Amino acid sequence: MNLSFNKQFSEYIFKVLLPKSSSIYNINSSGTIWIGEETNRLVINGFGENETIYLYIKYQLAKTSATEESLTYFDLINIILSISIIIFVILIILTFYKSYYKKKTTELPEEDKITGLTERQQLIMQLLRESKNPLTQTIIEKELQMPKAAVSRNIHSLERKGLIDIEKVGMSNKIHIKKNNY
Numbered sequence: 001m002n003l004s005f006n007k008q009f010s011e012y013i014f015k016v017l018l019p020k021s022s023s024i025y026n027i028n029s030s031g032t033i034w035i036g037e038e039t040n041r042l043v044i045n046g047f048g049e050n051e052t053i054y055l056y057i058k059y060q061l062a063k064t065s066a067t068e069e070s071l072t073y074f075d076l077i078n079i080i081l082s083i084s085i086i087i088f089v090i091l092i093i094l095t096f097y098k099s100y101y102k103k104k105t106t107e108l109p110e111e112d113k114i115t116g117l118t119e120r121q122q123l124i125m126q127l128l129r130e131s132k133n134p135l136t137q138t139i140i141e142k143e144l145q146m147p148k149a150a151v152s153r154n155i156h157s158l159e160r161k162g163l164i165d166i167e168k169v170g171m172s173n174k175i176h177i178k179k180n181n182y
Helices: 073-100 119-131 137-144 148-160
Strands: 002-017 022-029 032-038 041-061 164-169 172-177
Touching: 022 032, 119 137, 119 148, 119 172, 137 148, 137 172, 148 164
Parallel strands: none
Antiparallel strands: 002 041, 022 041, 032 041, 164 172
């Protein structure tokens, strides 16, 4: 910053406020000056008599990180509002996710139950009955949200009981209810 007046003044007083986070490298002035601080800013005060005014200040703004800057009231409200909206959206997504992917663990009507079967076996039989087409083990796993080992174990148990047939098709198995059962 360079400020000068060619006119001679009988008396003068000046005050210069530098921007926040500034550092002075060089200063040259007519009259008397002193450097102070006011509201976290450097202040240069000066006065003189019967001379021209000149003031040369070489300063630099310090780089500040975002965390060093103070947040305003509105910034804080925007942050809180944004976080609230994000939490609300996550809760909605979780609610739909749970209802969409909820395991099919509802009780079967008594007329659909086969005695001597576990709940998982009952669910596998119900799924096969509802599909009307042979299903792969992978489809059964996904539809019932059961672990692969549990599905495999229960399918083989149902086959041993004579309720389903397992038909090898390439690298996968097609599972269907035996014709005489339904």
